[in-house]
Amino acid sequence: MSARYVVHRLLQSLLVMLGVTVVVFYALHLGGDPAALMLPPEASFEEIAAFRHAMGFDRPLWVQYIDYLSRLMQGDFGVSLRFQRPVLELIVERLPATLLLALAALSWSTLLGFFLGVVAALRPGSAIDFFARCIALMGQALPVFWLGLVLILLFSLHWRLLPTGGYGELRHLILPAVALGAYYMSAVTRLVRDSLIDALGQDYVRTARAKGLSEWRVIRRHALRNALIPVVTVQAMEFAALLGGALITEVIFSWPGIGRLAVQAIQNRDLPLVQVIVLFAAAVFVLVNLLVDLLYALLNPRIRL
Amino acid sequence: MHSPFGWIRWLAFCLPIALVSVPDHARASELTIAQATAPAALDPGFLREAATLVDNVFDTLVMRDDQMRLVPGLATEWRVVDEQTWEFELRPGVKFHNGEPFDAEAVKFTFDRILDPAANAPTISYVRTISEVEIVDADTVRFHTTGADPLLPSRLSRYPAYIVPPGYLREVGEQEFASAPVGTGPYRVAEFVRDDHLTMVANPDYWRGAPQVERVVWRPIPEATARVAALLSGEVQLAESIPADLAQLIESNPELRLDRVENGGLTLYLGLKSDEPPLDDPRVREALSLAIDRQAVVSRLLRGFATVHGSQASPLDHGYLELPAPGYDPERARELLAEAGYGDGFEIRMQAPRRYNASAEVGQYLAQAFGQIGVKVSLEIPEWSVYTQQVPAGSQAPIYMLGWGSTQTLDADAALYPILRSGEPYSTVRDAELDQLLDRSRQMLDEQQRVELLAAVQQRVVDQRLLLTLYQEDSLYGVANGVRFEGRADARIPLFDLGFDR
Numbered sequence: 107m108s109a110r111y112v113v114h115r116l117l118q119s120l121l122v123m124l125g126v127t128v129v130v131f132y133a134l135h136l137g138g139d140p141a142a143l144m145l146p147p148e149a150s151f152e153e154i155a156a157f158r159h160a161m162g163f164d165r166p167l168w169v170q171y172i173d174y175l176s177r178l179m180q181g182d183f184g185v186s187l188r189f190q191r192p193v194l195e196l197i198v199e200r201l202p203a204t205l206l207l208a209l210a211a212l213s214w215s216t217l218l219g220f221f222l223g224v225v226a227a228l229r230p231g232s233a234i235d236f237f238a239r240c241i242a243l244m245g246q247a248l249p250v251f252w253l254g255l256v257l258i259l260l261f262s263l264h265w266r267l268l269p270t271g272g273y274g275e276l277r278h279l280i281l282p283a284v285a286l287g288a289y290y291m292s293a294v295t296r297l298v299r300d301s302l303i304d305a306l307g308q309d310y311v312r313t314a315r316a317k318g319l320s321e322w323r324v325i326r327r328h329a330l331r332n333a334l335i336p337v338v339t340v341q342a343m344e345f346a347a348l349l350g351g352a353l354i355t356e357v358i359f360s361w362p363g364i365g366r367l368a369v370q371a372i373q374n375r376d377l378p379l380v381q382v383i384v385l386f387a388a389a390v391f392v393l394v395n396l397l398v399d400l401l402y403a404l405l406n407p408r409i410r411l
Numbered sequence: 412m413h414s415p416f417g418w419i420r421w422l423a424f425c426l427p428i429a430l431v432s433v434p435d436h437a438r439a440s441e442l443t444i445a446q447a448t449a450p451a452a453l454d455p456g457f458l459r460e461a462a463t464l465v466d467n468v469f470d471t472l473v474m475r476d477d478q479m480r481l482v483p484g485l486a487t488e489w490r491v492v493d494e495q496t497w498e499f500e501l502r503p504g505v506k507f508h509n510g511e512p513f514d515a516e517a518v519k520f521t522f523d524r525i526l527d528p529a530a531n532a533p534t535i536s537y538v539r540t541i542s543e544v545e546i547v548d549a550d551t552v553r554f555h556t557t558g559a560d561p562l563l564p565s566r567l568s569r570y571p572a573y574i575v576p577p578g579y580l581r582e583v584g585e586q587e588f589a590s591a592p593v594g595t596g597p598y599r600v601a602e603f604v605r606d607d608h609l610t611m612v613a614n615p616d617y618w619r620g621a622p623q624v625e626r627v628v629w630r631p632i633p634e635a636t637a638r639v640a641a642l643l644s645g646e647v648q649l650a651e652s653i654p655a656d657l658a659q660l661i662e663s664n665p666e667l668r669l670d671r672v673e674n675g676g677l678t679l680y681l682g683l684k685s686d687e688p689p690l691d692d693p694r695v696r697e698a699l700s701l702a703i704d705r706q707a708v709v710s711r712l713l714r715g716f717a718t719v720h721g722s723q724a725s726p727l728d729h730g731y732l733e734l735p736a737p738g739y740d741p742e743r744a745r746e747l748l749a750e751a752g753y754g755d756g757f758e759i760r761m762q763a764p765r766r767y768n769a770s771a772e773v774g775q776y777l778a779q780a781f782g783q784i785g786v787k788v789s790l791e792i793p794e795w796s797v798y799t800q801q802v803p804a805g806s807q808a809p810i811y812m813l814g815w816g817s818t819q820t821l822d823a824d825a826a827l828y829p830i831l832r833s834g835e836p837y838s839t840v841r842d843a844e845l846d847q848l849l850d851r852s853r854q855m856l857d858e859q860q861r862v863e864l865l866a867a868v869q870q871r872v873v874d875q876r877l878l879l880t881l882y883q884e885d886s887l888y889g890v891a892n893g894v895r896f897e898g899r900a901d902a903r904i905p906l907f908d909l910g911f912d913r
Contacts, residue, residue, distance in 0.1 A: 142803035142836060143796065144459060148829050149536040151836055154803065160531050188459055189451045189605075190589065199605065255636050262644045270641040271632055273607050360632045362606035369633075370449065374459075375796045 115399060119392045126388040127178065130381050131171050139163035140375035144187055161187075174381075184378035186371070193382040197364060200351075203273055204363035207355070208348035210283035215291035216341055222291075223298025224330070230303055238295055245292030254285040254358040271360035282359040286352050290344055294337060301333040308332075339398055346394035350387025440625035440911075442894065444904065445638045447652040449606050449631035452589035455573035456525045459533055462570040463651075464629060467611060467906045469573030469594035472499055472518070473564045477908065479727065479821050479900050481564050485513060485574055485595065494559045494856060495542075499567075501550045505618045507576040508593045515546040520577035534571035541566075559856045565820050569901075597622045597907040606631065611906070623910040642667060642889045649896055651904065653887035655716040655768045661889040668890050672898035674718060674725050676884030677814030678826065679767055681777070682802075683878055684809040686841045689759070694751040696876035699810075700737050701744035702784045708776060709882050712769045717882040722869045723827060725816065725883055727900045730823030730865035734873055737880065744784040756785025760808035763790065764798045767814045768884055774812060803836035813837070814884070821901060823865045824852065831872065840877045 141158040142149075149157075158164050162173075177184065183194045219242075226238035261281060262270040272278045305311060306329050314328045315321075351365025360366075364383060371379035448460060455465040474484035486499040505513040522544045525532040540560040545553040554563060566572060579593045590603055597619070598611035609629045613622040630647060632638040639657045642650045643664060653661065653669070661669045681699075683690045690696060705719045720726065721734025748754065761781075763774025771792045778788040791808060793801070801807045815837075817825040832849045833841045845868060852864035872878065888898045895910040 138797075138800035138804060140800070143799050145533050146536055148825065149836065151834065153536055153539075154836060156528075157531060157533075190457065191452075191586065196605075255640075258637060258640045262646075263640055266644055269646055270637050270644055272630065272646075358634045358637055360607075360630065360634070360637060362604070366449075366606060366633070373796055375800070 111403065112400065115396055119396050122392050123385075123389060126385060127175060127381075128171070130384045131174060132167070134377050134380060135167055135170065140187060140377060143375050178385075183382050186376055186379040188371075188374045188376045188379070193379045196367060196379065197382065197386055200362060200364045200367050201349075203361060204349060204351050204356075204365065206279065207282055207286060207352060207361060207363060208345055210279055211287035211352075212290060212341060212345055212348070214283065215287035215289075216294055216337075219291040219294025220298050220337070222295040224302060224325075226295070226299045227302035227306070228325070235299075238299065242292040242295040242299075245288040245295075248288065250285055250289065250352075251354050251358060253288055254282070254355060257281045257285055258358070271358075273360075273362050278359075282352075282355050282361050285358070286348075286355040290341070293340065293344075297337055297340060298333060301336055302329055305329040305332045342394055342398050343391075346391045347387075349390045350383070440623070441628070442624050442626070442649065442906075442909065443628045443630060443647040445630050445632045445641050445647040445650040447631070447633060447635070447638065449633070450603075450609060450629075451605075453592045453600065453603070454575075454585060454589040455592075455594075456521070456534060456571045456575065457532055457585075457589070458570050461902065462573075463902070463904055464609065465570065465573060465592065465594075466596075466903050467598045467627075468592055468596045468600060469575070470505075470596050471568050471572045471574070472501075473568040475568055475821075475901060475903075477897065477899065481568060484568070485518075486567075489564060491856070492553065495556050497554045497556070497563050498547070499552050499554070501552065502618065503550055505595050506616065507579065507595050508599045508614060509576065509579050511576045511578045511593075513574065513576075513595050514549045515552045516549075517574050517577055518552045519544045519546055520580075521572070521574050524575070524580075525571050532571065537569070537571060538566060559854050561856050561858065561861055562820065562822060562824060565822055569820065597905075598627065601626075617907070619907065622907050624906060627906050627909075639889065642891070645891070648891040648894050649904075650889040651886075651902075653889050655714045655884075655887070658714065658716060658887055666892055668892060670888040670890050670896065670898045671716065672886045672888070672900060674727050674883050675886030675898060675900050675902065676717075677767065677816040678720070678723055678725060678883040679770070679773075679812060679814045679881040680723060680830075681761075681879040681881065682807075682811045682813055682830070682839055683876075684839045685877055686839075687809060689751070689753060689757050690809055692751045693875055694747045695753065696879070698744040698747040698751070698784060699781060699786065700876050700879050701740045701747070702780045702786070703737070703777060703879070703881070704739045704780065705737065705882055706739070708773055712772050712776065713882070713884070716768070716885045716887060718885070719882045720880065721873060723815070723830075723872060723878065723880045724823040724865075724869060725826060728817050728821055728823040728826055730862045732823075732866040732869040734869065737873075741780075741784055748784060748786075753785070756787060758787040758789065759810060761788045761790050761810040761812075762793050762798065762801075762808040763812040764793050764795050766795050766798075770812060770814075773881070777812075805839070812881075823869070827865070827868055827872075828853070831868065831877065842871070842875065842877060845871050845875075845877065 139158060141154050141163055145154060145157055186193050186196055189196055222238040226235040229235055258270050261268045268277050268281050311324060311329050314324045351363050351368050353365040353369055356363045356365035357369055368383045450464050453465055455469050470485045472484055472486035473481050476482045485502050485505060487502050489497055489499045492498050501515060507513060522541060524530060525535060525538060540556045541554055542557045543555040547553055556563060576593050580588050592600055597614055597617045599614050601612045602610040611627045613625050615621045632641055635654045635657060638650050639660055641647045658669055661667050683696060685691055709715060709717045709719060719736045721736050722732050724731045761778060763770055765771040774790055778790040781788045815826060815830050828849055829835050830837050831840050831845060832838055833846050848864055848868045852861055855861040855864060886898060886902060890896050893912050895912055
């Protein structure tokens, strides 16, 4: 891996982030400014205009953008209009909850998905394969808002085993993690199944079998290891995406994470907050993408630029 | 060799352990309340949300009892000195939670802080008639107003008029105050974890006596189904903002009751851009009104949890005029359209946001009902945060649905003026005669004459069909049996009045 490749990818990432700031800023501001929404309905036009001026919403859009960008560069991310607190503080405050939910959802879904995928791939066309594929199909087909509510109805209302929402203890984590992870579990199952079936048909597996290795050893040492690469990539990307917050899951289960913060910010047209949440989500995604690419180049000498 | 199934046995063993912990039930003097929205900050002067929480931490000079009458709060009595001056006697011996005394200086400080133009207080419009607060002595203050303001005592009964402690605020600053507020009210804020919960504990030294419930936990549960589920599972004992379509779940549960505050919600109406054709013709507006079967909407789409009134004001508002409910007569509507020269109907845009109870469905019904008299409606269901910018900017559709109420003033003025006076951000009405009536009502100190002016306003709106009132929603609460609570018309949840039936 050449230094030129690393620099090239870094510059690319910076460019993407700059593009994100432009798109986010203009998309939000073209819809109008939040002055009227932030004042009570009894406010007069004069009061709205005075407020708009005080907040600087009456300047040309490009002036506001340059101003915004230069403040970003200096590490000033702005103050939330609704919370009246620095937006970075608000995001950092909610990061642990989002991180915990993302980790919990992805770990169970990876484990179970991997298991189902392997089992299905070993006996393609069998009853077990059919069963695994059914589960995978369901997990991907059931929308999370529906699954989440059904879980609440069953586990909180019917059996009274788990709370309907909240944060702080293990029992609060289970339902949202299950609801959120279902989709990823399905994705992993299908991915593992397909890439394992693919790997089992490769020459190196035939060679390994010809060497007289046991079937389990062939699968574990040769086929599975190669089938793992796409799974790791996909899950790393999903993890990056989830750090931006799981919007629907967090709202349904009253989970105090970034996703719920984002929904509130959008509803209240809290522009500084929405901007930084989107920027943050994009930055994490770009960063993880960059790391995965660099790791690839390191692990697989065939990938070169 | 390890079996690949080994971890399943391990998981099968662990799972039941995780599941056995059961939600703990509320202690006898603890209560958990589910709200639809999460509080952002608790500074009553700079609120951007309902005052439900701060209402229990702070007091106002004037309060409302459960019959919505204005009664003494931190002020023991008040009187009109002259047309632009009110005098208030303050309650002696009251202390803030931190021991700071409540006095005239605290009152002046509270209002000066909001009225300071540099502070950009979002709540300033509620107190903009106040020009100055003057300290007469430690227990007496005078409010000077810019003109005659008959509504001053009512203004002083709601946010942002909650009295704050000057010493504490100067010491900790506004940002800290917003997360750890100190007031004179029945409860202190013990813990505030944003987006998760807010815990209040009773203030034993409260000037009205010690509250009955020791600890109250407020939990924001934005998803309505999850909020009702938390109530059904016993995690919370009181939940506000129950949507009409989930009310059945509470009614059919023997451990819960549905508390219905008739006329406690917003009054929904169709705003009309009545200065643009074809809506500039009163016959067209009347035809649209006659095309709507309001009773059917209420009984079928809102499951009966709403009431049809003739007036845009609420029966609970001071100054309400009782008018016959608008009629339903599609035949007559078609005739009126033909008279107005629209025998073949016309095409028009309408917006109905998904904000109120079944409001998008009501919008669909309305579009269909207008279609039956020949008015072809292209219906939009706008996203709320976009819609609330379009309306004050005047870029909404010619027919647009909004919900309005007198909020906490319970005076017809607040229900009418902002949506009817020309030039107000939320008004698309341009009617000189109406403007005159509204302006005079705001200057009138004589209560009898003011009520008459407000009645004339309501009559004119209906005569001219300046907007089309649809119905007023009820507000619904879910309450666990054993909890003493009654929903109020002003939507407050005063914890001081709450208790347990034994």
